[in-house]
Amino acid sequence: MTSSAVLCGYGGWFPKNPAIYKAFIDHMVRRALRRSTDSTSHEPAVAAFGEAIQGDSVMKSLFDQVFLQVDTRNKVTDFEHLLSFLDCIIVTAPKYEVATDENGDVIGEPIGVPIYLIFDLLSNTAAAYDLFRMKEFNRALKALLENWGKFLMQPGSNLTLNTTDEGWFGKAGITSLETHLGKYSFEQTYKCPDAAADNRGFTTWDAFFTRALHDGVRPIVTRDNHPVTFPGGLQTRAVVEPTLIYSACESTVLRIRRDVKQHDQFWLKGQQYSLYNMLNRDDDYAKLFEGGTVYQAFLSPLDYHRWHSPIKGTVTDIVVVDGTYYAVLPDAGADHGDPDLPEGDPHGALIRSQPFLTIEAARVLIYIKSDDINIGTMCFIGVGMAEVSTCQVTVKKGQVVEPGMELGMFHFGGSSHALVFSKGTEFHEGDEIKEGKHVWVNSVIGVATHKQDSE
Known part of the structure; x- marks a missing residue:
C-alpha cells in the first residue's frame, strides 16, 4: 500500500477526508468501550470534571439537553460516554490518524486536537452555547485540560513521534508537516535535538509542538x-x-x-x-x-x-x-460553497466562529x-x-x-x-x-x- 497526505480541511482542525474522521471516531468508540469494560473508575482528572458537572443542577440539566439537541451523526451517546472518551485521550498524545481509502491506499491526517473533535457536534447546539460559556463549566474543564497539559510535558508523551504510519514522522505525517515549509525540510526548518532519531530528539509532545525555528529560515x-x-x-x-x-x-x-x-x-x-x-x-x-x-x-x-x-x-x-x-456560535452548518464540507454539515462550528472566539x-x-x-x-x-x-x-x-x-x-x-x-x-x-x-x-x-x- 502507498501513503499520501493532503492539506487538512479547516486548517487541520477537522479532517478533510471523511474516512479519517470516521476512523478516529470509530477508534475512540472502541477504546472507550474497552476502557469502561476494564475499569469501573475514571482517570482522577476526568472524575473530578464529572463530579463538578453532576454536582451542579444547572450544568447537569444543560448537558442532558445537549445530548437531546445534538445532530444524529454524533457518536458520543451521553455524559458517561463522554467521560470514557476523555479517559482515553488525556493519557495519550495526539497522533496521526490513518485509514484506507476506496483504492486501498493508506491515507492520513493529523488529529492534533482530539478533545475538540469529541466536543465538535456537541458544541453546535443551543444548550451548549449556554453551558460552554458558564464560568463554572470552564473552571472544571480548565482543571482537566491542565492535567492533560502536564502529561504532554512529561517524558513518555512522545510515543506518537515515530516513523510508523500513525507517527508524526511517518511518510504521510512528515509530508503534512512540510506542507508549508517551501524548499526546506522539517529538519532544515526546525531545531531538532537529534535530527537522525525517529522522534527527532523531542523528549515530550510539548517540546515537539513548541519547536523553535533555525536561525535564518524566517528572516x-x-x-x-x-x-x-x-x-x-x-x-x-x-x-x-x-x-x-x-x-x-x-x-x-x-x-x-x-x-x-x-x-x-x-x-x-x-x-x-x-x-x-x-x-x-x-x-x-x-x-x-x-x-x-x-x-x-x-x-x-x-x-x-x-x-x-x-x-x-x-x-x-x-x-x-x-x-x-469550546463555546461557539451555533449555526445551520457549513455554508454553500464551503471548500471542505457539504452545505449544512454541522461539523466545524468552532472554526466558523473564529471572530466570535476573540471575545470569548x-x-x-x-x-x-x-x-x-x-x-x-x-x-x-x-x-x-x-x-x-x-x-x-x-x-x-x-x-x-x-x-x-x-x-x-x-x-x-x-x-x-x-x-x-x-x-x-x-x-x-x-x-x-x-x-x-x-x-x-x-x-x-x-x-x-x-x-x-x-x-
Missing part, C-alpha cells in the same frame, strides 16, 4: 521580501522600514476588517468584531482602537506555534484573559507602542482555541521588541491570533495577503501610514 525582510540578515543571523536594523507590519504567526489569513466598533453584534452570523469585548471590557483600550483595523489569521496544528513581534516598539501592557474553550476564548493581549506615528499603539491577541488553552508570554512590560522577536507561544494544539490597529493607523495589506492565504511568520503583511497622510 525579517524588506517590503519586497528581501532578507535583511547578515551571516550568523545578525539583523540590519537600519534598513528595516519602521512602517512595515510583519506576520506575527505562521498562519492562514482569516479576514481583515476596518472601522471596527467599540460595541457590535458579534453574536450574529457576520460576527462583527466588538473591541470592548475583545479587549477584556476595558473602556480606555476600546476607545483607543475604535475605528481601527483588525487582521485575524489562524494556525493549524501543523504550524509553528511561537509568536513574533509584528513591529518595533515597547511592550506597554500584557493582559491574560480567562475564557471559554482564553486569550492574551500584548500592547506594543511604536515610536513611529504611522503605527502608534497596536495590540497582538493570541487566542487559545479549544484545548489550546495555554498562552505563554515570554516578554515583559516595558521591554523593547524588534520585528521578529519572540513574544510567546501556544501550547497543545491549533490556535488563532489578531492584530489590532488604532483609528489613526491606515493598514495597507500586501497584494498577496488575501483570505485563505498561508503566510510565514516574519514576512511582510502590510504597511502602515498615518490616516492624515493617506487621505
